[in-house]
Amino acid sequence: MTRTPVNVTVTGAAGQIGYALLFRIASGQLLGADVPVRLRLLEIPQGLKAAEGTAMELDDCAFPLLRGIDITDDPDTGFDGANVALLVGARPRTKGMERGDLLEANGGIFKPQGKAINDHAADDIKVLVVGNPANTNALIAQAAAPDVPGERFTAMTRLDHNRALSQLAARTGVPVSEIRRLTIWGNHSATQYPDVFHAEIAGKNAAEVVDDRTWLADTFIPTVAKRGAAIIEARGASSAASAANAAIDHVHTWVNGTAEGDWTSMGIPSDGSYGVAEGLISSFPVTCKDGVYKIVQGLDINEFSRTRIDASVKELEEEREAVRALGLI
Ligand SMILES: NC(=O)C1=CN([C@@H]2O[C@H](COP(=O)(O)OP(=O)(O)OC[C@H]3O[C@@H](n4cnc5c(N)ncnc54)[C@H](O)[C@@H]3O)[C@@H](O)[C@H]2O)C=CC1
Numbered sequence: 040m041t042r043t044p045v046n047v048t049v050t051g052a053a054g055q056i057g058y059a060l061l062f063r064i065a066s067g068q069l070l071g072a073d074v075p076v077r078l079r080l081l082e083i084p085q086g087l088k089a090a091e092g093t094a095m096e097l098d099d100c101a102f103p104l105l106r107g108i109d110i111t112d113d114p115d116t117g118f119d120g121a122n123v124a125l126l127v128g129a130r131p132r133t134k135g136m137e138r139g140d141l142l143e144a145n146g147g148i149f150k151p152q153g154k155a156i157n158d159h160a161a162d163d164i165k166v167l168v169v170g171n172p173a174n175t176n177a178l179i180a181q182a183a184a185p186d187v188p189g190e191r192f193t194a195m196t197r198l199d200h201n202r203a204l205s206q207l208a209a210r211t212g213v214p215v216s217e218i219r220r221l222t223i224w225g226n227h228s229a230t231q232y233p234d235v236f237h238a239e240i241a242g243k244n245a246a247e248v249v250d251d252r253t254w255l256a257d258t259f260i261p262t263v264a265k266r267g268a269a270i271i272e273a274r275g276a277s278s279a280a281s282a283a284n285a286a287i288d289h290v291h292t293w294v295n296g297t298a299e300g301d302w303t304s305m306g307i308p309s310d311g312s313y314g315v316a317e318g319l320i321s322s323f324p325v326t327c328k329d330g331v332y333k334i335v336q337g338l339d340i341n342e343f344s345r346t347r348i349d350a351s352v353k354e355l356e357e358e359r360e361a362v363r364a365l366g367l368i
């Protein structure tokens with residue numbers, strides 16, 4: 040039986056992350072080794088030529104699952120029939136730009152894209168926002184798409200989750216595969232909170248295995264939270280291959296499910312769980328099954344975690360107020 044190809048739209052397709060992402064989508068790593076895909080590359084006019092070059096290379100890979108590539112600078116065409124949308128293209132902060140300017144510039148991107156998704160995407164559309172500030176950009180796109188169920192708009196904190204797994208594995212001398220149930224809470228920013236209190240290392244409580252709150256507070260948390268800046272400092276450019284890898288992981292898990300007994304982290308609209316104000320797009324521990332995610336309930340939040348979750352949620356509330364004041368939501 041031949042399956043109908045899944046339409047995957049990637050914005051910012053000619054950028055760094057796009058270049059690391061598209062080949063992996065086309066090879067079947069996003070959705071599965073038996074799922075054909077059709078790619079839609081959405082760029083701004085200046086990015087179209089480079090996107091065409093990338094499309095030529097995609098052709099030259101002769102990926103058996105790749106059933107077509109469309110390139111456009113028109114959001115209505117780019118999201119037409121989209122089943123999965125990866126919103127990667129964003130306006131980076133440039134010299135002299137205030138946070139409010141950045142939010143406003145990104146509003147000019149994510150509001151029309153949200154509307155185009157609302158009007159043209161397939162009914163089963165799933166959206167992942169990667170472009171920063173990812174959580175609030177997702178909120179802007181969601182607000183512009185009132186006909187799409189709000190929970191389909193998600194923001195990427197999987198890179199933070201993977202960074203935390205790797206740091207914890209290095210500290211405790213176990214392979215990453217031995218660690219389960221780690222959580223990133225809050226915003227994809229320096230206020231995010233990587234939580235090991237419910238995590239398990241080879242079946243034992245991770246906080247007890249580490250047994251060093253000073254290391255958690257002064258080394259682990261800031262290393263994970265500031266990793267993006269450290270990569271920029273070392274590489275002279277922001278994380279691209281690891282960000283693309285996390286985007287693949289996020290969508291793959293959302294569509295194909297979390298492993299039995301494990302969970303992952305996704306930026307999703309809050310339903311008020313764990314005291315996170317309803318509607319904010321904040322990172323939570325989630326399980327996924329049959330293309331639907333659910334917040335893990337019933338975790339005890341200790342004082343150490345509570346103050347850190349609250350600080351990140353406060354930042355998200357401030358970002359929401361700022362985009363509300365700008366009329367973006
Ligand atoms: N959530 C996360 O964990 C991470 C997020 N990021 C963010 O991802 C974004 C992209 O990063 P890179 O690929 O390295 O940037 P880049 O600057 O290399 O590429 C961005 C691309 O987006 C395009 N673009 C700009 N406006 C657009 C629009 N309105 N429609 C379609 N395309 C548009 C640009 O032409 C460019 O080709 C940045 O905002 C970055 O901060 C990066 C790493 C991790």
Ligand SMILES: O=C([O-])CC(=O)C(=O)O
Pocket residue numbers: 171198266267268270277278
């Ligand atoms: O800070 C950036 O632009 C890149 C980023 O989000 C990260 O690496 O986590």
